[in-house]
Amino acid sequence: xxxxxxxxxxxxxxxxxxxxxxxxxxxxxxxxxxxxxxxxxxxxxxxxxxxxxxxxxxxxxxxxxxxxxxxxxxxxxxxxxxxxxxxxxxxxxxxxxxxxxxxxxxxxxxxxxxxxxxxxxxxxxxxxxxxxxxxxxxxxxxxxxxxxxxxxxxxxxxxxxxxxxxxxxxxxxxxxxxxxxxxxxxxxxxxxxxxxxxxxxxxxxxxxxxxxxxxxxxxxxxxxxxxxxxxxxxxxxxxxxxxxxxxxxxxxxxxxxxxxxxxxxxxxxxxxxxxxxxxxxxxxxxxxxxxxxxxxxxxxxxxxxxxxxxxx
Amino acid sequence: xxxxxxxxxxxxxxxxxxxxxxxxxxxxxxxxxxxxxxxxxxxxxxxxxxxxxxxxxxxxxxxxxxxxxxxxxxxxxxxxxxxxxxxxxxxxxxxxxxxxxxxxxxxxxxxxxxxxxxxxxxxxxxxxxxxxxxxxxxxxxxxxxxxxxxxxxxxxxxxxxxxxxxxxxxxxxxxxxxxxxxxxxxxxxxxxxxxxxxxxxxxxxxxxxxxxxxxxxxxxxxxxxxxxxxxxxxxxxxxxxxxxxxxxxxxxxxxxxxxxxxxxxxxxxxxxxxxxxxxxxxxxxxxxxxxxxxxxxxxxxxxxxxxxxxxxxxxxxxxxxxxxxxxxxxxxxxxxxxxxxxxxxxxxxxxxxxxxxxxxxxxxxxxxxxxxxxxxxxxxxxxxxxxxxxxxxxxxxxxxxxxxxxxxxxxxxxxxxxxxxxxxxxxxxxxxxxxxxxxxxxxxxxxxxxxxxxxxxxxxxxxxxxxxxxxxxxxxxxxxxxxxxxxxxxxxxxxxxxxxxxxxxxxxxxxxxxxxxxxxxxxxxxxxxxxxxxxxxxxxxxxxxxxxxxxxxxxxxxxxxxxxxxxxxxxxxxxxxxxxxxxxxxxxxxxxxxxxxxxxxxxxxxxxxxxxxxxxxxxxxxxxxxxxxxxxxxxxxxxxxxxxxxxxxxxxxxxxxxxxxxxxxxxxxxxxxxxxxx
Ligand code: SF4
Ligand code: SF4
Numbered sequence: 002x003x004x005x006x007x008x009x010x011x012x013x014x015x016x017x018x019x020x021x022x023x024x025x026x027x028x029x030x031x032x033x034x035x036x037x038x039x040x041x042x043x044x045x046x047x048x049x050x051x052x053x054x055x056x057x058x059x060x061x062x063x064x065x066x067x068x069x070x071x072x073x074x075x076x077x078x079x080x081x082x083x084x085x086x087x088x089x090x091x092x093x094x095x096x097x098x099x100x101x102x103x104x105x106x107x108x109x110x111x112x113x114x115x116x117x118x119x120x121x122x123x124x125x126x127x128x129x130x131x132x133x134x135x136x137x138x139x140x141x142x143x144x145x146x147x148x149x150x151x152x153x154x155x156x157x158x159x160x161x162x163x164x165x166x167x168x169x170x171x172x173x174x175x176x177x178x179x180x181x182x183x184x185x186x187x188x189x190x191x192x193x194x195x196x197x198x199x200x201x202x203x204x205x206x207x208x209x210x211x212x213x214x215x216x217x218x219x220x221x222x223x224x225x226x227x228x229x230x231x232x233x234x235x236x237x238x239x240x241x242x243x244x245x246x247x248x249x250x251x252x253x254x255x256x257x258x259x260x261x262x263x264x265x266x267x268x269x270x271x272x273x274x275x276x277x278x279x280x281x282x283x284x285x286x287x288x289x290x291x292x293x294x295x296x297x298x299x300x301x302x303x304x305x306x307x308x309x310x311x312x313x
Numbered sequence: 314x315x316x317x318x319x320x321x322x323x324x325x326x327x328x329x330x331x332x333x334x335x336x337x338x339x340x341x342x343x344x345x346x347x348x349x350x351x352x353x354x355x356x357x358x359x360x361x362x363x364x365x366x367x368x369x370x371x372x373x374x375x376x377x378x379x380x381x382x383x384x385x386x387x388x389x390x391x392x393x394x395x396x397x398x399x400x401x402x403x404x405x406x407x408x409x410x411x412x413x414x415x416x417x418x419x420x421x422x423x424x425x426x427x428x429x430x431x432x433x434x435x436x437x438x439x440x441x442x443x444x445x446x447x448x449x450x451x452x453x454x455x456x457x458x459x460x461x462x463x464x465x466x467x468x469x470x471x472x473x474x475x476x477x478x479x480x481x482x483x484x485x486x487x488x489x490x491x492x493x494x495x496x497x498x499x500x501x502x503x504x505x506x507x508x509x510x511x512x513x514x515x516x517x518x519x520x521x522x523x524x525x526x527x528x529x530x531x532x533x534x535x536x537x538x539x540x541x542x543x544x545x546x547x548x549x550x551x552x553x554x555x556x557x558x559x560x561x562x563x564x565x566x567x568x569x570x571x572x573x574x575x576x577x578x579x580x581x582x583x584x585x586x587x588x589x590x591x592x593x594x595x596x597x598x599x600x601x602x603x604x605x606x607x608x609x610x611x612x613x614x615x616x617x618x619x620x621x622x623x624x625x626x627x628x629x630x631x632x633x634x635x636x637x638x639x640x641x642x643x644x645x646x647x648x649x650x651x652x653x654x655x656x657x658x659x660x661x662x663x664x665x666x667x668x669x670x671x672x673x674x675x676x677x678x679x680x681x682x683x684x685x686x687x688x689x690x691x692x693x694x695x696x697x698x699x700x701x702x703x704x705x706x707x708x709x710x711x712x713x714x715x716x717x718x719x720x721x722x723x724x725x726x727x728x729x730x731x732x733x734x735x736x737x738x739x740x741x742x743x744x745x746x747x748x749x750x751x752x753x754x755x756x757x758x759x760x761x762x763x764x765x766x767x768x769x770x771x772x773x774x775x776x777x778x779x780x781x782x783x784x785x786x787x788x789x790x791x792x793x794x795x796x797x798x799x800x801x802x803x804x805x806x807x808x809x810x811x812x813x814x815x816x817x818x819x820x821x822x823x824x825x826x827x828x829x830x831x832x833x834x835x836x837x838x839x840x841x842x843x844x845x846x847x848x849x850x851x852x853x854x855x856x857x858x859x860x861x862x863x864x865x866x867x868x869x870x871x872x873x874x875x876x877x878x879x880x881x882x883x884x885x886x887x888x889x890x891x892x893x894x895x896x897x898x899x900x901x902x903x904x905x906x907x908x909x910x911x912x913x914x915x916x917x918x919x920x921x922x923x924x925x926x927x928x929x930x931x932x933x934x935x936x937x938x939x940x941x942x943x944x945x946x947x948x949x950x951x952x953x954x955x956x957x958x959x960x961x962x963x964x965x966x967x968x969x970x971x972x973x974x975x976x977x978x979x980x981x982x983x984x985x986x987x988x989x990x991x
Contacts, residue, residue, distance in 0.1 A: 211414040218368055219480075220402035220432050222394070229428075233419050308419055309464045 013294050017287055021073075024286050025066045028279050035277050039082055069283065079280035083272060088280045091269065096288065098169055099258075099266035103250035105181060106188045111243060113189065114196035119235060121197070122204025123227050133197065140194025149187045149260035156183060167261040184261045188254065192246060199242055204235040237308050244300040252289040315386040316343040317488045317520045318367055318405075323380035325362055325371065325544075335595050336362050336375065338544045344537075346487060349514065349521035351531035351552070353567075354541035355848035357590055360524045363541075364492045367522065368407060369397060385487070403433040406481035410493035412473035416465035422449075422476050423461030429483035448479040451516075452509060469937045471502035475509065482513065490522045495530055499710035500875060501934040504919035507533050508933050526849065528571065529921025532556060533929075540564050543594050543601035546621065547632045552925045554626025561624075561631040562606050562639050570853035572882035574920050577902065580882065585854035589818045600634065608635050608642070662700040665869040666722075666837055670731035671695040671741055673717055673893075677942065689941045691717040692893045694731070698886075699837065699869040706872045706884035706901070708916070712938045714893035715873045719841050722871070723758050724748055735837060754784040754833035761842035763826035767814040773800075774810040777828050784833035799828040802865075803858060820851035824858065831862055838863075841873045856883065877920050881905055889913045892938060892949035899976030908987035910978045911956045918991040931991060948981065956982060 036052050037044070044052075053059050057068075072079060078088035121133035143151070157165040164173065167180035207213065208231055216230040217223075236243075255267035266285065273281035305311050325337035337359040344350045352360045365371050366382060369389045382389045384400060392400070409415040417425060426445035427438070435441045442461070449457035452475040465473055474494060481489055491510070495503035507530060514521060514534075523534050531538060532552065539549040540563065548561040559565045566586040573580070588605040595601060599615035606614070613634040621630040625640065633639060673692040692714050699705040707715045720726045721741055722733060728741030738752055745753070760766060767776055774796055781792040797807055803824040814822055823843065830838055843859065844852040856879065863870050874880050880887060880901075887904040889897040889912065897910035904913065918930035936953050948954070951962040962981055970978045970987070980987060 211409060211411065212417045214370065215407075215409070215415045215477075215480075216417070216428075218370060218401050218407050219429055220398040220400070221428070222398060230417050230420070234417070237419070310418060310466045 009298050013291070016294060017290055020290050021070065021283055021287055022066060024283055025069070025279070026062060028277065028282060029062050031277070035082070035279070073283070078284040081273075081281045082278045083276045083281070088284045091281065092284050092288065095264060095266045095269040098264050099251060099254065102181060102184055102188070102254065102263065102265060103247070105185050106192070106250055107247065109185070109189050110193050110196065110246065114193045114200055115236070117193070118197045118200025119204050119227065119232060122201040122235065123208060123231065125205045125208065130201070134201065137194045137197035137201070140190045141198065142194070143191070145187055145191050145256045146260060148191055149183075149257060152183055152186055167263045169264055184257050184263055187257050187260075188250070192249070196239065196243065196246065199239045200235065203238040204231065207231050207235045210234070233307060237304070240304055240307060241300050244296045244303070247296045248293050251292050316345050316383070317385060318522065319343040319383040320363070320367075321381045321383070323363075323366065323382060324378045325359070325366055325375055326378040327375045329374055334592070336544050337366070338595070339380070340541075340544075340546045341380075342539050342546065342549060344488065344520050344522060346520055347518045348537065349523060349535040351523045351525065351535035351538045352541060353525055353528055353531050353538060355526060355590070355850060357543070358541040359544040360541050361492055364407070364490050364522065364524050367490060368401060368405065399433070402429055403484045404486050405488040405490065406484065406486040408474070408477050408481050408489065408491040408494045410496050412470065412477045413465060415477055416473060418465055421461065422463055422465065426461070426476070426480050426483060429480060433484050444483065445479075448483055449476070451482070451513065452476070452479045454479070470498055471505065471937060474498065474506055478506075478509065478513070482517065482519070485517060486519060488520045488522065490524070492524045493526070496525070496527070500877070500919045501710060501915055502937065503530070503921065504930055505933050505935070507921065508930070510534055511929075527921060528567065528923035532923050532925045532927065533921050540567070543590055545601055545632060547602065548624070548630065549621070550624070550626055550629030554629040556923065556925055558625050558629075559643075560626075560629060560636055560640065561633050562608055563602050564631075565639070565643055567849055568923060570850050571923055572856070572878040574878040574881045574905075574917070574922065576882065582857050582860065583853035583882065585857060586850035589820060589851060600632070608639050610635065662702050664698050665701045666699040666733065666735050666740075666871070668695055668697050668731070668733040671718070671721065671728050671733055672730040673721060673726065674729045687942045690893050690945070691941060692721070692728070695895055697888050697895065697898060699871050700885075701836070701869050702863065702867050703885040704863070704870040704872055704883050705886045705888065706874060706880040707888045707890060708874060708877060708880055709890035710875065710938060712892070712941065713890040715890050716841065717893070719839050719871070719873050723756060723839055750784060755836045757830040757833060757835040757838050759826055759830050759838060759840040759843045761846050763822040764814065766826055766829065767822060769814050772810065773812050773814070773817070773825050776814070776825060777832060780829055780832040795832070799832055802831070802862065803828045818851075819847050820855060823847060823855050827855075827858065827862065831866060834866070835868055837869045837871065839871045839873070842875070843872070844879070845874070845876060859883075877916060889916070892945070893941060894949050895979070896950060897978050899973070903973055903976040907989035908972055908978070908984060909989070910980055911954050911982070911988055912950045914988040914991060915955070948979070956988065
């Protein structure tokens with residue numbers, strides 16, 4: 002077990018380092034001048050050069066990279082250009098918002114999809130199976146954007162039950178939780194559609210296995226067969242995919258955040274990338290990579306817990 | 314006393330979009346308490362369907378369309394779910410083929426066993442646990458307490474099947490249904506499982522419905538037998554009557570098609586049953602076997618349903634309209650002397666392939682972190698010869714190294730040491746990529762599963778023409794003509810040329826594979842379990858064909874097989890392998906006659922003979938083959954050998970004993986103390 006952790010930690014350190022370096026260099030190579038963006042298109046060449054010098058941007062990439070890394074290691078991620086605040090502040094702010102939404106979604110998506118997927122897969126081609134399959138493929142095939150607009154039309158424009166934007170400020174008379182409902186609904190429907198289909202397929206496969214027959218012919222009732230013998234086996238294959246949803250929920254909700262003006266992590270990254278705000282991009286990337294790698298480790302451990310055939 | 318299980322005129326139909334098919338037609342039988350009935354038949358005869366019907370667990374689309382199935386006198390069809398659950402696992406339990414997939418991979422053995430009593434009235438978990446441990450002990454598994462905490466994948470195939478049997482016996486059922494319980498297991502493991510079933514039957518008095526395609530295993534277990542063909546019971550009766558005086562032409566055919574281990578290389582050729590079972594045969598009004606039967610007379614056999622009528626033996630019934638004619642013909646045949654095949658002398662059989670001290674080792678890595686953990690010794694110092702016109706058989710259980718040897722010879726992998734000479738080439742050092750076209754032509758393979766070499770999207774003609782063009786460089790038209798000739802040689806009608814592989818039966822596909830193998834006019838043919846995927850009645854025809862092709866072309870045949878009866882029938886020379894080494898080698902007549910190497914003796918004893926009066930095997934090997942990763946200091950067989958000399962066998966490599974010139978036995982036992990009886 003100690004070896005496992007040592008290996009994972011080393012792995013993570015190397016990956017984080019490599020990714021941060023890559024991002025730094027790529028950012029350098031991509032077109033667009035940061036200084037111009039900051040001081041505006043009408044500044045003179047003189048001014049541009051002075052600011053460049055002030056910001057130390059005339060020094061070689063490597064020097065700047067290691068300087069940045071030195072600071073980062075001490076917990077100082079620098080100053081954001083677009084938000085004009087320390088990166089750490091912006092980051093934790095946005096990450097907190099995103100984690101709130103992601104947490105709510107994840108807590109709904111997993112039980113919801115497992116329940117429906119298992120229900121559909123346990124009796125292949127039954128009417129439950131057919132209805133669930135239709136529901137899941139409809140959900141998974143509507144783009145998030147379209148789904149967002151569609152739900153806005155119903156609940157905001159039509160019924161007026163929910164706010165149309167979710168800036169997470171309680172000023173406009175909508176309590177914070179009401180602002181979470183619509184974004185969460187879009188994410189849950191879209192993402193569950195996909196997961197339900199996965200879990201259903203896996204469940205169908207498991208129910209065809211001879212050991213299910215063994216369980217039935219022991220004299221076990223159907224419910225126990227499903228819960229005791231099928232469920233755990235049916236979760237093995239989709240397990241990694243379920244965990245991948247965490248990555249998606251943390252870093253991939255850009256569309257939903259844009260549609261609902263939600264101040265989240267994905268939107269922050271988009272804005273930073275457009276403005277070439279390297280400090281924010283770097284810090285955000287590291288967070289995203291960290292989350293990905295953590296879910297991978299959790300996935301590995303969970304996988305092993307689920308399936309005794311896999312050894313550490 | 315009421316019968317435990319009673320089937321009355323049961324028919325089972327399968328319905329799908331294409332229509333309705335009768336899987337089982339008018340089958341009746343009964344099993345009294347403590348009785349064992351064997352159901353035999355080839356694939357598609359409906360035997361497994363009957364087993365599932367007896368559990369009222371038919372697959373989707375199938376239903377009992379006629380008749381009744383009574384369990385303990387109660388009609389299964391009238392029982393509700395709860396009543397059914399009280400019977401399943403409690404009064405009737407099932408043991409399946411492929412034990413690995415019958416056990417839940419993520420739950421410990423213990424929990425799976427304990428479930429049974431807890432489902433059937435036991436409330437005390439501790440008592441259930443004790444019972445499970447006791448049952449594991451009954452099925453002779455080592456260290457039952459520890460076994461309870463293990464997962465299925467940690468056990469060997471034989472151990473898994475013991476667990477399944479223990480699970481079935483947990484509630485001491487009145488009836489045990491065993492569906493091909495030993496198929497896929499090695500012959501020594503099979504013998505041990507069959508021995509266990511006999512023993513448990515004696516102790517618990519459980520009635521058994523034993524389903525198998527293997528007449529030998531049925532003979533070892535059952536008192537009564539039912540022979541199924543195309544969903545109909547064609548013959549039934551006490552096992553001695555049916556095996557002794559088979560009445561139905563199909564039963565006769567099955568028994569005549571089986572190679573016998575008692576017979577020699579010079580015995581008569583096998584007598585195959587003509588043709589194969591066609592789907593349309595099931596729908597026949599008259600006898601379903603008529604298209605394949607040499608006694609068929611349309612007026613008698615095909616006009617009306619043929620009833621089961623009493624035959625010669627006591628309690629023996631057969632579904633045949635011409636029993637008297639058949640009986641007379643069979644009696645006549647038994648007396649007629651068969652033209653025995655002649656074994657030629659050595660002069661016309663030059664050594665073609667000469668293998669010397671061939672070894673193959675694979676390094677095994679220690680997972681992702683890299684580093685070599687150890688070596689698998691797949692082959693160690695293998696020495697043997699294959700002669701033209703002769704058959705060399707390599708026998709041994711899975712893991713014995715016989716497949717690795719085939720891989721080296723066919724070039725799929727290269728040897729680590731030693732050589733395998735064929736003419737100027739060292740096959741051991743020449744992987745397939747390095748082999749010139751001509752060498753490839755000279756060595757051909759035939760596999761257990763012909764599908765692996767037949768492209769499903771090309772016609773038979775294309776498949777046979779390819780090697781002709783590639784290996785013999787024939788022009789298109791010449792290859793076409795030659796393909797037609799080859800098809801004739803493997804006795805397939807010319808219209809097969811335009812068929813796709815999936816339109817052929819298993820036997821026909823294997824014929825196409827043979828045609829391909831012989832297309833390049835080879836010198837050496839490696840046949841890896843060439844008939845073990847085929848039904849008995851089809852096997853015989855392929856075996857005979859292979860012998861004819863060999864006689865006509867003069868090839869050296871290397872036969873790799875676990876089936877000792879088949880080897881006895883085909884081989885001139887036999888190499889017995891264990892854990893990558895040859896433990897006994899010599900002319901077939903010498904290897905199959907005493908004295909034997911202790912492992913050869915165990916293998917021979919384990920072969921299930923289709924004879925209910927065959928003595929019970931006295932040697933039952935315990936355990937399974939050790940891992941080839943372990944360094945072997947002494948005799949490879951030491952861990953399982955019943956004759957092991959402690960302190961010698963496990964430390965010192967055995968010397969080679971030579972009972973006769975050319976016959977080698979690697980064993981510490983002196984010649985006169987080697988096993989001489991089975
Ligand atoms: S009934 Fe006729 S066709 Fe059928 S087995 Fe008897 S003789 Fe052969
Ligand atoms: S050498 Fe010893 S262990 Fe090996 S077969 Fe002979 S008696 Fe058995």
